[in-house]
Amino acid sequence: DQQVKQNSPSLSVQEGRISILNCDYTNSMFDYFLWYKKYPAEGPTFLISISSIKDKNEDGRFTVFLNKSAKHLSLHIVPSQPGDSAVYFCAARLDSGNTGKLIFGQGTTLQVKP
């Protein structure tokens, strides 16, 4: 039962253009959504998050959009830079009492070409 899905395994964009990474979810009880970036041989690094009561959160070049009716979120990176090349994981938090269990998608590998 895949509650969080990233349907695109990979994405390639040109430097300076926009990167759009997508994520779909099924559980309406998720209270927070997060994006993590992962380089090889490193652990995931937190990038940006959004509360389920918001529809947009922006931090510098990164913006996350949440469409609750469609159970869909997306991460926009503008402008894309070669250093952004990494695996991006979408994660949703299920708050059960004081346990912040994160449920991850399968990841999307972003390649930004110079």
Added chain:
Amino acid sequence: ETGVTQSPTHLIKTRGQQVTLRCSSQSGHNTVSWYQQALGQGPQFIFQYYREEENGRGNFPPRFSGLQFPNYSSELNVNALELDDSALYLCASSLGGTGEAFFGQGTRLTVV
């Protein structure tokens, strides 16, 4: 401020053996979560420890167990290793169960 550190970074074990993985949480964090990441998949929640007590568990069998110590460091123990246990094991620390999670670099376990 030290980050989350895990040891060892790589490990090879034989099927049926037992393994212990270790995690030192970020300074000031009292909660540790463990995740298993199989090849080509996203991390899957194993369990979480808050103030030395298990505080939530994912869909993993009882041969996956853990400990948290008074200094908030943690161990993940896996008994009776199976080939499918081969994966990257990630530890994440946070302040409280729902605080922002900071991940370590992971331990790559290979079961042969």
